[in-house]
Each structure stands twice: as C-alpha cells, then as structure tokens.
Amino acid sequence: MESSFYLKNSAVLQDGAFVPADLAVEDGKITAITQGHYNEKGLPELDGTGLRAVPGFLDVHTHGAAGVDVNAADAEGLRTIGRFFASQGVTGWLCSILTDTVEQTLWCLEQARQVIEGGPYDGATLLGVHLEGPCLSTEYKGAMPEYLLMHTADPDLFARYQKASGGHIRYVTLSPEIPGVAEMIPRLTAMGIVCAMGHSGAGYDQAMACVKAGVRSCTHLGNAMRLFHQHNPAIFGVALESDVYVEAICDGRHLHPGTVRLYLKAKGYDRVLAITDSIMAAGLPDGNYKLGVNDVIVEDGDAKLPNGVRAGSTLTLAQALRNLMKFTGQNTETVVPLMTANPARLMGWTGKGEIALGKDADLALLDQDAQVVRTIVGGRTVYTRA
Incomplete structure (x- = not known):
C-alpha cells in the first residue's frame, strides 16, 4: 500500500492548537509541515478540506x-x-x-x-x-x-x-x-x-x-x-x-x-x-x-x-x-x-503521539464533530468513512 502522500487544506494539531497546514509524508514519515501548497515532489494528494489532523x-x-x-x-x-x-x-x-x-x-x-x-x-x-x-x-x-x-x-x-x-x-x-x-x-x-x-x-x-x-x-x-x-x-x-x-x-x-x-x-x-x-x-x-x-x-x-x-x-x-x-x-x-x-x-514510543517532522505518519482525520473520517498508519490509509 502507498505510504507517501501530501495532505492539503486541513487543520493540523501543532503545539496544542489547530493551524491551517499541509503535510508531506514520504515512506511513512512526516517530512514537511508547510503553510500553503508546496507539494514539491508531486506526491499523491489527499484533500483535507474541513478536516482536522490529530496524531x-x-x-x-x-x-x-x-x-x-x-x-x-x-x-x-x-x-x-x-x-x-x-x-x-x-x-x-x-x-x-x-x-x-x-x-x-x-x-x-x-x-x-x-x-x-x-x-x-x-x-x-x-x-x-x-x-x-x-x-x-x-x-x-x-x-x-x-x-x-x-x-x-x-x-x-x-x-x-x-x-x-x-x-x-x-x-x-x-x-x-x-x-x-x-x-x-x-x-x-x-x-x-x-x-x-x-x-x-x-x-x-x-x-x-x-x-x-x-x-x-x-x-x-x-x-x-x-x-x-x-x-x-x-x-x-x-x-x-x-x-x-x-x-x-x-x-x-x-x-x-x-x-x-x-x-x-x-x-x-x-x-x-x-x-x-x-x-x-x-x-x-x-x-x-x-x-x-x-x-x-x-x-x-x-x-x-x-x-x-x-x-x-x-x-x-x-x-x-x-x-x-x-x-x-x-x-x-x-x-x-x-x-x-x-x-x-x-x-517510550518516540516516533508516535505527535505531528512533527520525522515522526511516524500515524494520523486520524476528524470532522468538526470529532468523528473519525480517515485513519492513516505509517503513511497508509487503513480506514475511510463510507
């Protein structure tokens, strides 16, 4: 399964607050957190509009x-x-x-x-x-x-x-x-x-x-x-x-x-x-x-x-x-x-529990009611809400 992607247009949990940001994930790791659309490597894109990304x-x-x-x-x-x-x-x-x-x-x-x-x-x-x-x-x-x-x-x-x-x-x-x-x-x-x-x-x-x-x-x-x-x-x-x-x-x-x-x-x-x-x-x-x-x-x-x-x-x-x-x-x-x-x-799971550079791309994407829309493990989508 694909373990690299670019998440755009979502709100990402950073330092205790949700901020508009894009995430680049390569081989299951978070490699970039950017403001604006900078998919420089042409990674497959996920649209996170209206969603919030949490660990x-x-x-x-x-x-x-x-x-x-x-x-x-x-x-x-x-x-x-x-x-x-x-x-x-x-x-x-x-x-x-x-x-x-x-x-x-x-x-x-x-x-x-x-x-x-x-x-x-x-x-x-x-x-x-x-x-x-x-x-x-x-x-x-x-x-x-x-x-x-x-x-x-x-x-x-x-x-x-x-x-x-x-x-x-x-x-x-x-x-x-x-x-x-x-x-x-x-x-x-x-x-x-x-x-x-x-x-x-x-x-x-x-x-x-x-x-x-x-x-x-x-x-x-x-x-x-x-x-x-x-x-x-x-x-x-x-x-x-x-x-x-x-x-x-x-x-x-x-x-x-x-x-x-x-x-x-x-x-x-x-x-x-x-x-x-x-x-x-x-x-x-x-x-x-x-x-x-x-x-x-x-x-x-x-x-x-x-x-x-x-x-x-x-x-x-x-x-x-x-x-x-x-x-x-x-x-x-x-x-x-x-x-x-x-x-x-x-x-002692140092690669998990937060969204930061170099961490595992283990993510839950939530809607505004804190319901799970998508779950990503090691950069791979393992659940998508119907």
Missing part, C-alpha cells in the same frame, strides 16, 4: 473488540481487532492478556508475536503486549479468575513470557502487596517492560515503595482497587500524589465525570491516559460475550459478570475523546493528548 490514538489497555477476545485470539483475530480500532482513529495498541493458564498465556504471546513481527496490514499496529496479572490481589481481582492468580511474584515466569513473546511484552500490571513484587520491578524494567500497579488493596507505604522501585503507571485508577481514606491514602492516594501516569476509563460508567475532572486537576493533562479496557463486545450489540475464561453479559452497553461485577467496557477511544470533551468542557486539542502524546511518552 493517531494509542490504546495501551484493551482486551478485545469486534467479536474477538484477546485471550482466545489467533493472529488473524488480533488483526480483526486492529481493523476495528482503525475505524475508531486508533493507529497503535497493546493487546491486554487477562490472567490465564501458563499454557494459554504462552499461546497468546505467540499469536501476538506473529502479528507484531508480520509487518503492516490494513489496521492499527499491534505495538506489544500488556499482561494484566497474574500478580494481582484476590480481594480486588475484578474479572480475574481467582484460582489463576499468583500469590508470590515469580520473575522467572515473567522472563519466560518475555522470551516467548520475542521481547514484545511492553506493559505489566502488578499488585504492590504481593510478596516479591517490589523486588521484581527493577528486573522487569530491565526487560523493557513498563510496570503499572493496580487490582490492589495496597496501603500507602506498599504502593509508594513500588513507585520508588520503578512503577510508572496506575491501571484504571479507581476501579478494582482500595480507595482513598484520610488515615491511609492507599494505592489511590499514591497514584494521585506521585508523578505516575494514571489510566482512566472514560465511559461515564467506570468513573463519574467529576472523578475524571479530579484526576485531571490533580495530575494535569499530561499524566492521564485515556484507555478503553474494552472487551470483545466493543462495536457490537448487547448480548452474551467472553472475557478470558469469564462469561460476560452486556446490557445497555455495560459489560458485567453474572454476579454484577463490571468486566471491562464496550468503549472506543473515538467515543472516549468525545466523552472527555463533554466531561471537561474542553476542546479537542486539549484532551486529545490523553490518547496520543501521553501513552507515547509512557511507553
């Missing part, structure tokens, strides 16, 4: 979409998820493997490796793997199968997983109170893995010790964790007080809009990540679905286990963008970094 969205925490569950997805299934995500403005994502058996986890890692190393296709790029578990609290397990949770950290198992993945595990969620977790964090960091804390009943001191050991993020803050108390701020308080990034599921169900505003007030707009935590039901009607080994019932777009515990979401990042604008009263350019620059910075 492609990045989802670092999702369990599936379009009828495919990550824990059961073969390589083609993962590509199916990526194609759906492209329709939502997503250009890069991590597949989140829910706590599962060692054998199934290894199989999932092999499928992900095939897609990651298989090169470009007609969807959002799979940039790596997120392991949600198995070192998680049984008390705050959420949708995690309790019998598969690990009660003592085993760095050798994570090393085995990382080797099996081809080095593509990029993100891991851990509970600070599990014995050995704090000591394991530097080892995981050395493997190239960003450590997050979550699904946890950890007290303040335990959580802060893990931040000092290298934790850089907090998984879906406020969900499946011990909440703030004035005498023990707990993991929740550490997440708000420290410089770690915090994930937020902005579907209006997992977090009240006022809670989202609180996070942004406490952390700033550069330390909050918009994630979906979506399951296979994203993009599909209500019904019965799976999340790993769990049965999930979706009613009115709300995903829950049979016992009523919320189990992921049906959210997309395109909807999260519009929700954030509604929750905060802010414009597109103010909230879009929550799903572009912020995840790129956390994960």
